[in-house]
Amino acid sequence: MVLIFADDLGYGDLSCYGATKIQTPNIDTLAAEGRRFTDAHSASAVCTPSRYGLLTGEYPFRANGGEGIWGPCGHFQSLLIPTEKLTLGQLFKNKGYATAAIGKWHLGFGTGKTDWNKPLRPGPLELGFDYYFGVPKVNSGYPYVYVENDSIVGYDPSDPITFEKPFSETTTYPEAAGKKTANGAGGAKKAHAIYDDEKTGMLLTEKAVEWIEENKEKPFFLYFPTTNIHHPFTPAPQFKASSQAGLYGDFIHEFDWMVGELVKCLEKNGLAENSLIIVTSDNGGMFNRGGQDAFKAGHRINGDLLGFKFGVWEGGQRVPFVAKWPGMIEPGSVSDQLISGIDMLATFAAVTGQEIEKDQLADSINVLPALTGDPEGAVRESLVLVPRQASHVSIRKGKWMYIPKQGAGGFNGKPGSHGAGGPACVSHVGSENSDIENGKIKKGAPPAQLYDLEADVSQTKNLYHQYPEVVKEMKALLAESRSSSSSGKKAKNKQ
Known part of the structure; x- marks a missing residue:
């Protein structure tokens, strides 16, 4: 192996x-x-x-x-x-x-x-x-x-x-x-x-x-x-x-x-x-x-x-x-x-x-x-998806992916910096996303994100407002997944 x-x-x-x-x-x-x-x-x-x-x-x-x-x-x-x-x-x-x-x-x-x-x-x-x-x-x-x-x-x-x-x-x-x-x-x-x-x-x-x-x-x-x-x-x-x-x-x-x-x-x-x-x-x-x-x-x-x-x-x-x-x-x-x-x-x-x-x-x-x-x-x-920021822990179920916040919960530096990432770099590389315009999250963009990865693996369109019932289901599933017990809670290493 x-x-x-x-x-x-x-x-x-x-x-x-x-x-x-x-x-x-x-x-x-x-x-x-x-x-x-x-x-x-x-x-x-x-x-x-x-x-x-x-x-x-x-x-x-x-x-x-x-x-x-x-x-x-x-x-x-x-x-x-x-x-x-x-x-x-x-x-x-x-x-x-x-x-x-x-x-x-x-x-x-x-x-x-x-x-x-x-x-x-x-x-x-x-x-x-x-x-x-x-x-x-x-x-x-x-x-x-x-x-x-x-x-x-x-x-x-x-x-x-x-x-x-x-x-x-x-x-x-x-x-x-x-x-x-x-x-x-x-x-x-x-x-x-x-x-x-x-x-x-x-x-x-x-x-x-x-x-x-x-x-x-x-x-x-x-x-x-x-x-x-x-x-x-x-x-x-x-x-x-x-x-x-x-x-x-x-x-x-x-x-x-x-x-x-x-x-x-x-x-x-x-x-x-x-x-x-x-x-x-x-x-x-x-x-x-x-x-x-x-x-x-x-x-x-x-x-x-x-x-x-x-x-x-x-x-x-x-x-x-x-x-x-x-x-x-x-x-x-x-x-x-x-x-x-x-x-x-x-x-x-x-x-x-x-x-x-x-x-x-x-x-x-x-x-x-x-x-x-x-x-x-x-x-x-x-599947629970884990980024750098705890606020953006997300959930995947079948074709759906739900992110509870705007953005990606990672680096947000502009192109040219070591910590480049986020909306500015999305626009820089020519990726499209319905929440992003000119390297920034649009005013009035949905507070969270929902994507159909089967139809849109590149995550170009946030469907948060179109499928409120799916958002509700995914939000509940994420909360359940994050609160469910695991053996990791039994032991804590000294830092």
């Missing part, structure tokens, strides 16, 4: 989803030999809560005893997932699988304030993963080091990491690569010297291939959350200028290569015919420097969908989802079933033949029939 979890990969970023300025032959091959989903969604439109939802099967608004997880976690964040909670790692470990998480973690370490000079536990190893290697936070945020299992790679006790000046040197790149926060960590000079943005994608791939080789004689689960294609856009030199969409597209080309390397490793070791491979993303594409440069080059990061990362419009949380499983998934098939990242827990439980208690399954639904068959009805009837 290999779950490849891209960072900020938009619905329009793969050639099998319509991209023309970017080519993704390895992922396209997986789609041709497996199934491509057109109505798959991330657990959140934001990185950290999306990872929480994927690994736990629980809506991130239920985390922290009901306080929720809404944004990226900080430099000293304690582990956000209670160690007693069932995760994908523990699910597979319970069935005798070897388990590894290789890539971006971004879910915190330890209890209380993270002490980077002590073993980073609890962490991935306490959540069912036998092995961890990767970027502890995010490639745009310090500390710029790699972590293996529970230790900083290259750590020297005589040169501990500090968060005081003078700060240690780390790799820097031209402005065109996008935002990378200036290092706010000092000391640990050897560990900082090892870290290199342009080598990270290849390093993570090498570690994943090595781990597969070491565990090929037994069943295994590899969770591979990449740093591609989150800013800064730092592809290895051989991928630069390989696309027609700037560094943004080049970084996607590197990601596609990474997928190809894992597939080749499985094939080389005679494992490909007995492996389920899934490629998806933690949220939609972000309209940052790279996304804006790609747009200028003629690429639409989220295709024809409305909006961007952080917001609840479809562009923020409808994501690519490709699955290949020889003999189980029909080659070249396409599914319009509604599924979510939170559904992986229940689905993998079904794949491995495990009965899981309802409170541990949380909000996860078994969508295995959508992967391997062609169900007549919907495998998931409704």
Whole structure:
């Protein structure tokens, strides 16, 4: 079982989803030999809560005893997932699988304030993963080091990491690569010297291939959350200028290569015919420097969908989802079933033949029939959609999507800014929406939003006033879904 979890990969970023300025032959091959989903969604439109939802099967608004997880976690964040909670790692470990998480973690370490000079536990190893290697936070945020299992790679006790000046040197790149926060960590000079943005994608791939080789004689689960294609856009030199969409597209080309390397490793070791491979993303594409440069080059990061990362419009949380499983998934098939990242827990439980208690399954639904068959009805009837702002938590049921406020509940910066998004950027890219004119919400626009995604997946027309009875039903369903109990309310991590 290999779950490849891209960072900020938009619905329009793969050639099998319509991209023309970017080519993704390895992922396209997986789609041709497996199934491509057109109505798959991330657990959140934001990185950290999306990872929480994927690994736990629980809506991130239920985390922290009901306080929720809404944004990226900080430099000293304690582990956000209670160690007693069932995760994908523990699910597979319970069935005798070897388990590894290789890539971006971004879910915190330890209890209380993270002490980077002590073993980073609890962490991935306490959540069912036998092995961890990767970027502890995010490639745009310090500390710029790699972590293996529970230790900083290259750590020297005589040169501990500090968060005081003078700060240690780390790799820097031209402005065109996008935002990378200036290092706010000092000391640990050897560990900082090892870290290199342009080598990270290849390093993570090498570690994943090595781990597969070491565990090929037994069943295994590899969770591979990449740093591609989150800013800064730092592809290895051989991928630069390989696309027609700037560094943004080049970084996607590197990601596609990474997928190809894992597939080749499985094939080389005679494992490909007995492996389920899934490629998806933690949220939609972000309209940052790279996304804006790609747009200028003629690429639409989220295709024809409305909006961007952080917001609840479809562009923020409808994501690519490709699955290949020889003999189980029909080659070249396409599914319009509604599924979510939170559904992986229940689905993998079904794949491995495990009965899981309802409170541990949380909000996860078994969508295995959508992967391997062609169900007549919907495998998931409704789905809660979670953006950056709690005010804009929304609901999907069948063809209908209801948003309880105006706007998308994400970034609202104007084009040219790092935090670009919202109405101004909708108009900038030429998207149409009946509530928006010249980059602003119209005066007199409805107080909330209702869309028929079956007829209008681009969300051009708000039907709030046309279907008051549907609005009433969806509003009630959203309230019920947000108030329903879940195991996440039983435990609250210290912050």
